[in-house]
Amino acid sequence: MAVRKQRITPLGWKIKRRLAELEMTHKEFCEQHKIPLSRLSEIISGTRQNRKYRDKILRELEIEEEGQPHAEQVQHVG
Template sequence: MNSKRPVTPYGWAIKQRLTELQLDQKKFCELHGIPPYRLSNLIHGTRKAERYRRQVSELLNLPLS
């Protein structure tokens, strides 16, 4: 089910940090109780998901921008 939505700069930052931490998206979501579709929303910019954006930014030490 890859509908080929573009990845936002914030999405690339998330992917890069997860790679540095040697975590895949699924494992990261399981560890922190984040619904995988919300992480996908953040990566592709399809929804704001403010609450999860703050949580993910904190966990991965990313700027909120």
């Protein structure tokens, strides 16, 4: 039986690296932050871009997307 392997996006690698740094499994992270495990997997593989969970995952793991600073780093002019 062949195993279907999902590709991992660059953002997915950032998520996986950060979880490894925190010594957390996908399941532990999802349970702690009330995120469906399937949504995390879809975001890692790029098969679904659920903005609600994607933003929550990036915020909780303190990951910055290219060109997207964290809210506390945004400077307001005026």
